[in-house]
Amino acid sequence: MCSSRRVRPLAVALAVCLPLTLAACGGTDNVASDGAQGDCPSEPVDVVVSVDQWGSIVSQLGGACANVTTVLAGSSVDPHDYEPAPSDAVAFEGAQLVVLNGGHYDEWAAKLAETSxxxxxxINAVELSGHEDHEDHEGHGDADHDHEAANPHVWYNPAAVNGVSDAVTAELSKLSADGAGYFAQRRTDFAASMKPYADTxxxxxxxxxxxxxxxxxxxxxxMAAALGLANRTPEGYQVAAANESEPSPADLDAFLGLxxxxxxDVLIYNTQTExxxxxxxxSAAEQAGIPVVEVTETLPPEAKTFQDWQVAQLDALAKAFDVTT
Ligand SMILES: [Zn+2]
Structure with a gap:
């Protein structure tokens, strides 16, 4: 259930590009904010990333040796239904590497990459994660909705995050052989910074x-599957959500009854939908005394990095389960 009709911005000043965020806000960003990454020994690689869930990771892996432009940053729009502006095509021009989520999540970016x-x-995260399947996430309105749509939210899949990170480092090193040692070091540093994520x-x-x-x-x-949690969301509701349609009254009743x-044991709640x-x-969860754990689709403005964002959410989940981290 990711339709734009219900997605709301995470903050008021979304059009403003915050200079402190790691991912560029529709602009070019060398991510020189931590000052610890040193100078680039070669010409930086021009990289375009469709969404900031991946843009944050790519910026960290590229460091000073990549000019990373993230098209959708700041959570002002729903990536599922984004309509690109003419200026977005310009952003792709001259890109040496394009990182997409894939799985029809950001098809606009795949098209812009092809043309511009x-x-x-x-690099296509969904393809890389082996999650791509027969069914279109959008549904495309045809009658063939017997099976569940593929879940495109693969940045919530720890194995996919790791695989995409490896692929980004490999491509960057291919595009800039002189930077290979630098990129290898960035990959090592990134893995170290992901330790709290892995530990949680x-x-x-x-x-x-x-x-x-x-x-x-x-x-x-x-992520829930990676954590070994069992999904009790009623099936009819899940199918409706995956096809971005309203659940039937019976499906909603089944959920409220559950x-x-x-x-x-917990309700996972996406605060970016309304x-x-x-x-x-x-409110049914709250009335029943079931802890509500808030998650978001995209990086909230207060999160400096992908891993900060993810660890904060995982900590909240651990607390709901009374697990010490
Ligand atoms: Zn979504």
Whole structure:
């Protein structure tokens, strides 16, 4: 359930590009903010990333040896339904590397890469994660909705995050052989900075074995699976959500009933969606005393990095399960 009709901005001043964020805000950013990464020994590689969930990671891996432009940063729009502006095509021109989420999540960026940067190397996170399947996330309105749409939110899949990071470093090193040593060091540093993320995942996996969750939408499902949690979200609701349609009254009733019966240990709630359905679900959980753990689709403005964002959410989940991290 990621339709733009319900997605709201995370902050008021979204059009403003914050100079402190790691991911560029529709502009070019050398990510010189930490000062510890040293100078680039070669000509920086020009990189375009579609969304900031990946842009934050790519910026860290590229450091001073990459000019990273992230097209959608600041959570002002829903990447699912984004309509690119003419200026976005310009952003892709001359790109040597394009990093996409894929899985029809950011198809606009795949098209712009084809037309405006036909020679660029392309990394597609969904393809890389092996998650791509037969069904279109958007549904495209045809009648063939018998099976569940693929979940495109692969930045919530720890293995995919690792795989994309490796692929980015490999491509950057290919594009700038002189920078290869630098990129290898950045990859090592990034892995070290991801340790709290890996440790928190491990702690929840060990401490919350057998726990269950229900979710207002599928955004967190890959992470929940990696944590070993069982998904109790009623199936009909999940299918409707995956096809970006409203759940039927019966599906919503099933969800509300599950919560009032305390049929899940936590409710995973995407705060970037709004509307009466998620609101009803949230208040049903609160009334039943089920902890509500908030997650977001895209990086919130207060998160400096991908890992800060993810660890804060994982910490909240660990707390809901009484797991010490
Ligand atoms: Zn989504």
């Amino acid at each position: 940067a036909p020679d660029a190397a392309v 995942i491990e702690a929840i996996k060990n401490g919350a074995a057998g726990k269950t969750y229900a979710a207002s939408e599928s955004v967190f499902d890959d 919560l009032s019966d305390r049929g899940a 509307g009466s359905v998620p609101e009803q679900i949230r």
